[in-house]
Amino acid sequence: MGASLPHRAPAPDHTGAGVRAVVDALDGDPGDAQALDHAVAELVRRTRFPVAFGGLALGDAIHVTSIHGARTRNLQGLVVEASRGLGGRALVEKRPRLALDYGSSRSITHDYDRAVLGEGIATLFAVPVMVGGRARGVIYCGSWAESPVGDVVARPAFAVAEELSSELRIRDEVQRRLTLSPTRAAPAAMPATTREELRETYAELRSIAAIIDDPALRARLDRLEQRLAALSHDASEPAVELDVRLSPREIDVLACAALGSTNAEIAATLDLKEGTVKSYLQSAMAKLDASTRHAAVVTARRAGILP
Template sequence: MSATVTLESEAELVANAVRELARRTRFPVAFGGLIEEGVVSVTSIVGARTRSLDGLRVRPERGLGGRAMIELRPRMTSDYGSSQQITHDYDVFVLGEGLRTLLALPIVVQGRSRGVLYAGAWNEEQIGGITTAPAMQVAQSVADELRIRDEVQRRLQAAPASDAVAPPQREELRESFAELRSIAASVDDADIRARIAQVERRLLTLAGDAVPATTGAIPTVHLSPRETDVLACAALGSTNAEIASQLGLREGTVKAYLGTAMSKLDASTRHAAVTRARRAGLLP
């Protein structure tokens, strides 16, 4: 069985983010890219008047974007040409486009810069919190997507290539599913949650192929997303307190979700609920 999953390319991911950055801020120009072999190659540009930004490659520590990547925080200037706070390695690109105001946003995944997004204007603009907040949200969305796909690819690549799946691999699939549910619970972006759901379905398919069929099918059961979140964590042996911490819920809320899931599955204990959920194809 194949353990691959179809995702948009990194270039498409950046292109979508750059378009969203331009849409959600007042800056007329936006561009960006991800790090490859230690250098950010700008792969997407919108709103530029010239082709001066074509071919821009940014190294960490160099220029405004390089500084943002090293410091792991946004950097900005309203007078790029005369700024004394940055190196001017890329003036031929930035000033060639005529940009004066520039905002650089690092894409930070687990404490490491993976790329940078820029928003710029030809005039001097005052950049405040109202302007930077939506820009930072765009960069964070890209970081969330990269973090999720990193984990998904790591987990799926570790999945066995044959139909004969040993118990340790089945447990790995179950841990993967529970971790994805936990990640989904912390992400607000609907598109990213939809991507996670696609991978969850893939994991359920892998587990369905791997786990021997059981007799005594149960009626169709529909669990809410939160009931599934809680039951997936319970399947790994987590206590109510541990589940609450993982999902950002109150312990009493976890107990309530478990109760409703058990009721729907006609199970008297959480362990029985997990078993019946697996038989129903709701958990790996």
């Protein structure tokens, strides 16, 4: 039968997903569809369901673009209309929906039996992806035999949906901020408020990325930081070339200092001791041949180390 489940999942750690979303959005990756595909793959990996699929909402329909674990091609190209089928109900009701025995469920329409039953799915679980109070899509996981769905199964699915929601929300915000600057090719013409917002975004990104262990993601992040620095550089200030290299932590601390944060505030942001922050600042200032933190920030910006 069809059923709804209470969304009791705890707030997951979005750090890795959030940083990946920012990096993907600014680094020219495919975007939302790639984030969705990653989430669908995670459903198969984290839950006991062997098949998972999902789609983002376009207009009043879910367009399934990602499928993992399927044994047939029946789910390919599936478009689920609002209120129709299990996913259409999850989309409209903005809550998870469950069909323990999909074929005999009386609480949903059976518009998509050819696709779902054609794949051999017996139990199907649909979770909406909520962003800002709006269902941006639906992710599904299913099994080929009738299977009970309790918290052990549902919680990982909820967590994946939350992580995808976080990625989409961050991606939307990144695109919004980029839109604020209509002259990306002409940094000198960038409004001061936009430049400061980019600098705040950069500092926040650094503070989050400080605890990311994924080497590939960090490498992409390094390239992104260089792009942000170039994007917000003021062409009226002469660039300088420095034969020094700041450590990642020195850059993290300096990026926060550039926003006017005190040592105590930087320590709280980066989860460091205040004495450690002071040590990183002094090291960065020495490398940049600067007598004050303000001078260090100015030099780092002119050298393209900071935006």
